[in-house]
Amino acid sequence: MAVYTQLTNETIAELVEKDYGLGQLAFALGIAQGVENSNYLLDIVTAEGQELKTILTLYEKRVAPEDLPFFLALMQHLAARGVNCPVPLKRKDGQVLSVAGGRPSAMVTFLHGRSRTVLKNTHVAAVGAALAALHQAAEDFPMIRANALSLSGWQALADALRGRLDEIAPGLEALVAEELRYLAAHWPDVPALPRGIIHADLFPDNVFFDDERLTGIIDFYFACEDFFAYDLAIVLNAWCFEVGKEFNATKSRLLLQAYQSVRPLTPSEKEAFPVLVRGAALRFLLTRAYDLLHRNKDALVTPKDPLEYLAKLRFHQQVRGGQEYGLS
Amino acid sequence: MAVYTQLTNETIAELVEKDYGLGQLAFALGIAQGVENSNYLLDIVTAEGQELKTILTLYEKRVAPEDLPFFLALMQHLAARGVNCPVPLKRKDGQVLSVAGGRPSAMVTFLHGRSRTVLKNTHVAAVGAALAALHQAAEDFPMIRANALSLSGWQALADALRGRLDEIAPGLEALVAEELRYLAAHWPDVPALPRGIIHADLFPDNVFFDDERLTGIIDFYFACEDFFAYDLAIVLNAWCFEVGKEFNATKSRLLLQAYQSVRPLTPSEKEAFPVLVRGAALRFLLTRAYDLLHRNKDALVTPKDPLEYLAKLRFHQQVRGGQEYGLS
Numbered sequence: 189m190a191v192y193t194q195l196t197n198e199t200i201a202e203l204v205e206k207d208y209g210l211g212q213l214a215f216a217l218g219i220a221q222g223v224e225n226s227n228y229l230l231d232i233v234t235a236e237g238q239e240l241k242t243i244l245t246l247y248e249k250r251v252a253p254e255d256l257p258f259f260l261a262l263m264q265h266l267a268a269r270g271v272n273c274p275v276p277l278k279r280k281d282g283q284v285l286s287v288a289g290g291r292p293s294a295m296v297t298f299l300h301g302r303s304r305t306v307l308k309n310t311h312v313a314a315v316g317a318a319l320a321a322l323h324q325a326a327e328d329f330p331m332i333r334a335n336a337l338s339l340s341g342w343q344a345l346a347d348a349l350r351g352r353l354d355e356i357a358p359g360l361e362a363l364v365a366e367e368l369r370y371l372a373a374h375w376p377d378v379p380a381l382p383r384g385i386i387h388a389d390l391f392p393d394n395v396f397f398d399d400e401r402l403t404g405i406i407d408f409y410f411a412c413e414d415f416f417a418y419d420l421a422i423v424l425n426a427w428c429f430e431v432g433k434e435f436n437a438t439k440s441r442l443l444l445q446a447y448q449s450v451r452p453l454t455p456s457e458k459e460a461f462p463v464l465v466r467g468a469a470l471r472f473l474l475t476r477a478y479d480l481l482h483r484n485k486d487a488l489v490t491p492k493d494p495l496e497y498l499a500k501l502r503f504h505q506q507v508r509g510g511q512e513y514g515l516s
Numbered sequence: 517m518a519v520y521t522q523l524t525n526e527t528i529a530e531l532v533e534k535d536y537g538l539g540q541l542a543f544a545l546g547i548a549q550g551v552e553n554s555n556y557l558l559d560i561v562t563a564e565g566q567e568l569k570t571i572l573t574l575y576e577k578r579v580a581p582e583d584l585p586f587f588l589a590l591m592q593h594l595a596a597r598g599v600n601c602p603v604p605l606k607r608k609d610g611q612v613l614s615v616a617g618g619r620p621s622a623m624v625t626f627l628h629g630r631s632r633t634v635l636k637n638t639h640v641a642a643v644g645a646a647l648a649a650l651h652q653a654a655e656d657f658p659m660i661r662a663n664a665l666s667l668s669g670w671q672a673l674a675d676a677l678r679g680r681l682d683e684i685a686p687g688l689e690a691l692v693a694e695e696l697r698y699l700a701a702h703w704p705d706v707p708a709l710p711r712g713i714i715h716a717d718l719f720p721d722n723v724f725f726d727d728e729r730l731t732g733i734i735d736f737y738f739a740c741e742d743f744f745a746y747d748l749a750i751v752l753n754a755w756c757f758e759v760g761k762e763f764n765a766t767k768s769r770l771l772l773q774a775y776q777s778v779r780p781l782t783p784s785e786k787e788a789f790p791v792l793v794r795g796a797a798l799r800f801l802l803t804r805a806y807d808l809l810h811r812n813k814d815a816l817v818t819p820k821d822p823l824e825y826l827a828k829l830r831f832h833q834q835v836r837g838g839q840e841y842g843l844s
Binding site for chain 1: 519525526529541545547549557629630633634
């Protein structure tokens, strides 16, 4: 929770007024939410006297500058196809990237609505349908970004953590090694399943609602090319367990039904789904373990708990087939 | 720069909708600005369909809960007399204080405009007039809060820092001791000068402007009873030096003229002014030195530089009379 790069109001006003020509800056607030980048809410009065809210993002160290054109073009592409996502605004010179406070930056439209921590069934169903629509909208997107956090990436992460995983939970290192062997043997080959651009991080804090209506999806900075059904597996892990870590079969069934009401899964996707769900659980177990073991003890950011994903992985390991997730 | 106490959107929505009955929460953003308390910008849709922006403040450790009724009543009093300051909103039960996330909290109106780091002469004149108006508006405020950071408070701070001040600058301890002796000998007696409620922390980040028009004054959490002219001396120190630490005589003259256009200084206030300005410089030198030497190295907050106020104090020590500040 932080703003890493501090800008003066004068710097922000100059960007808004001179570089973007959007109007006059009324106020700017650094936003505490968000752990990767620095974000400001800007309130602008346009030449027509309208209030315009935007988000100014300064990309910090975890975002590779060479990936920014992909992320920004993807948001433009999705928004043009009806996905409620932030739209990058163009500067007067036609560019979408700026430099502010020494960091690459972009300005996007502000999305109304708010994320939930208490998830109702209707929220889960709404995110399933929105994810399928996102996959369809991205189908003709012409750019590619490989998923650095798929099977080989997990193996590299586990190698980097060798000898330390048991600090988090006794036996974790052996469990991870065994799971990686299982996934290496069962992970689908690239041509086996429908692929395309996936969000890859569609957690509840990245989805806004107005009551039970989904109003926006944010944070495309993990988007990449991979199996569509793997994205759905990430969402299942993130949205279909209760706070006490128990699996909620009703939410899972509603999620998969809602997804398939827009984009039906193929037989091969259904067959592979239990493996994809295990892979998605391992992915967040490993990155959270990495973040916990490498955390900067000076930072205010509280690392997310890897054990939450260990519990999810253990649940998936004892599942006997897709019907337990509500696949028919 | 932080939100120390994190609230879920559901908790904030319940507060807005049930406890305050203000309407429906559209969104809530944790605000990175502010080092003392946790602040959220709330965007609310009222029953009439109007957008209402408020600030929800959770009071953290540096604010004494027993002082909150004073601060909140003061803002209500000043706002009722035309001062542009945040107005505490009442809950449905008539109270202005709540408990949220385990902290005492209050909700106040949002003020438009933005603070400046590049100060024009017109900004400085505007703050002078606004300060005088604030002093007049507070004259019939019935509550009292002693200034813990006046002469005896500075002496206590210097005692607490004994043996450590030279870590900040060689010779600082002797300079502070000598200055405290000077101030003890020259500081006005309580009845000598007009007194009342002062803001006591009117730095540029606590004043909002729309272009050159002052639109708001915030952060009354140091407000207390003391000499009005001492408040003006604090403002002179904060607003009338350039970034390179040089005194700006034009800004000082404009500040004092603008203040006196609303509330003329008495002859005794003018005579005491050079001493008050030295005291104000020492006050911020000492609190900044304390914060620097006691900083939590884990915090993201960058301590403010005590040496800025050492330079200001040294300037004031060689001033020969009020005319150098623009007093006639």
